[in-house]
Amino acid sequence: MEQNLLMERPNEGGGGHQENENGNFGMESLGRCLSSFVDEGSTESHRFYLSRRTVLEMLKDRGYSVPSSEIDISLQDFRGVYGQNPDIELLKFSATHISDPSKRMLVIFCGLWCG
Incomplete structure (x- = not known):
């Protein structure tokens, strides 16, 4: 079973980006084909x-x-x-x-x- 672990990484503006264990940002659950x-x-x-x-x-x-x-x-x-x-x-x-x-x-x- 694949897990999608997300971490917060602060950016310069003080907010955060969602990062998974592979270091990808903003791609929370792309288990499907992009098409x-x-x-x-x-x-x-x-x-x-x-x-x-x-x-x-x-x-x-x-x-x-x-x-x-x-x-x-x-x-x-x-x-x-x-x-x-x-x-x-x-x-x-x-x-x-x-x-x-x-x-x-x-x-x-x-x-x-x-x-």
Whole structure:
């Protein structure tokens, strides 16, 4: 069982900061992933959203045909399409290189999906 021991350390202004045993201040109980503080949706869908967007941006930067609408999709719209626990089969996609259509890229996401 993990304990979160807090100590007071005075600062120059006379007040104190909460410090845990690791020397971290202001992080009283960060047992969860930080992305869970972003919104009320699942952490899993947020991670897939960020990963997918990064891959799309990388492909576009390398000359592959990637619609801007796919890159610019909001997290809410992503969840509307793929749900809170995205099926990795639905996330896979392919892209074709703009100057050489014989170059194609297939992107497959891996992960645990508990349906």
